[in-house]
Amino acid sequence: MESVNPETGDVIATYDGHDGAAVESALSDAAERFESWAARPIQERCRLLERTADLLRERTDEYAELMTREMGKPVDQARAEVEKCAWVCDYYAERAPEQLADETIGTEADARTLVSYEPLGPVLAVMPWNFPLWQVFRFAAPNLAAGNVGLLKHASNVPGCALAIEEVLHDAGVPEGAFTTLLIGSDRVDDVIADDRVRAVTLTGSEPAGRAVAETAGRELKKTVLELGGSDPFVVLDDAPIAETAEKAAYARTQNNGQSCIAAKRFIVHTDAYDEFVGAFAAELDALTVGDPTDEDTDVGPQAREDLMRELHDQVERTVEAGATLSVGGEPLDRDGPYYPPTLLTDVPVDSPAATEETFGPVAAVFEVADEAEALALANDTSFGLGASVWTDDPDRGERFVRRFDAGCCFVNEYVKSDPRVPFGGVKNSGYGRELSRHGIREFVNRKTIWVQHGFGDDGDGAGTDRGDGS
Structure with a gap:
């Protein structure tokens, strides 16, 4: 080995x-x-x-x-x-x-x-x-x-x-x-x-x-x-603070070189915030340093294996062929090692690979929605149900929203993470049980x-207070 x-x-x-x-x-x-x-x-x-x-x-x-x-x-x-x-x-x-x-x-x-x-x-x-x-x-x-x-x-x-x-x-x-x-x-x-x-x-x-x-x-x-896997939605409502949300979004998508089941993968953005968020998100992704993972300044290292990078790139290419726009990244880097840059796809068709499959690498798919109802429907339109997050200037509004997510780990104004103090796990094809x-x-x-009876009861027949047939 x-x-x-x-x-x-x-x-x-x-x-x-x-x-x-x-x-x-x-x-x-x-x-x-x-x-x-x-x-x-x-x-x-x-x-x-x-x-x-x-x-x-x-x-x-x-x-x-x-x-x-x-x-x-x-x-x-x-x-x-x-x-x-x-x-x-x-x-x-x-x-x-x-x-x-x-x-x-x-x-x-x-x-x-x-x-x-x-x-x-x-x-x-x-x-x-x-x-x-x-x-x-x-x-x-x-x-x-x-x-x-x-x-x-x-x-x-x-x-x-x-x-x-x-x-x-x-x-x-x-x-x-x-x-x-x-x-x-x-x-x-x-x-x-x-x-x-x-x-x-x-x-x-x-x-x-x-x-x-x-x-x-x-x-x-x-x-x-x-x-198991996840295709976590990252929902940006119309009142979200864009600069802070975009910074969090970049880390949520690229932590661990993007190779995380709970990484944000589908970015679902209200139309009133869409243009500003996409611009800020693209700038955050473009500013990340891709390089030697032993370097303290590196944000994104290589993918774990060459075959994993090829699979990821194939998903990107098929999504672009389906009609998505490649806004940032999208090509393996010309250097030794399986390096794939932070990549941003916009205008993503809802039936394309980046929308329906888990992308296990630093690839973000962005979707524009008209209102909360459309955002929730798209967030839940997946076979996975591991994590989900919503971003808003109103925490109470956020809590009402996350209660309708079909996922195991739901966060307001925080990217999905595991924490020893709270249960972790998913629903649907993301698995079952909790850690x-x-x-x-x-x-x-x-x-x-364990039942410890003190005394044998008044009737002496061992029946106690059983009801029905004892089952």
């Missing part, structure tokens, strides 16, 4: 993949470790997350540079990603005991009834390359706190990041077997899911990958959480009902 620098094409390192015997050993170790890990007091597990957060901060530069080398993320954004991973560890170290505490439910006067949140066992995480640390830690932190053990199948182009995650957790004191990286190809994932020792699966990735994982897991009756917050930590637990 090779790690290749997307900017230079140079092989950074070569790793031996895990054969069948190694995978079997990892599964066996995970199943064996689960018993002792789950039995540890949650406070002990959380202290190891605190230590992990400390080590992540100590190693920020090291891990940021590793991400930048393996997938081309601008190094300042990579540092921010490491810091965010430390944050999610700290968050669950502090909050998990409260979030997983027994929940008492009132039923009968002579009974104590409660819900206990208990771990399931080994959980497989299938993760992508675009946020190679963050997307793993937002799975690992809550699940390790909950008492589950983790098995990571990371994207094949970031094996160094996968092993670094395992390393920092083990260095923090998380025992062997509680979190294990599997260096395997996607063709072997089904066999791991089907293994009886794996109790649940989470995937962040493409819609086809999500469907494949859900099909296998469903056949095996295993819980899944899927965070982060107390909602996320409760996805892979047994919500166990």
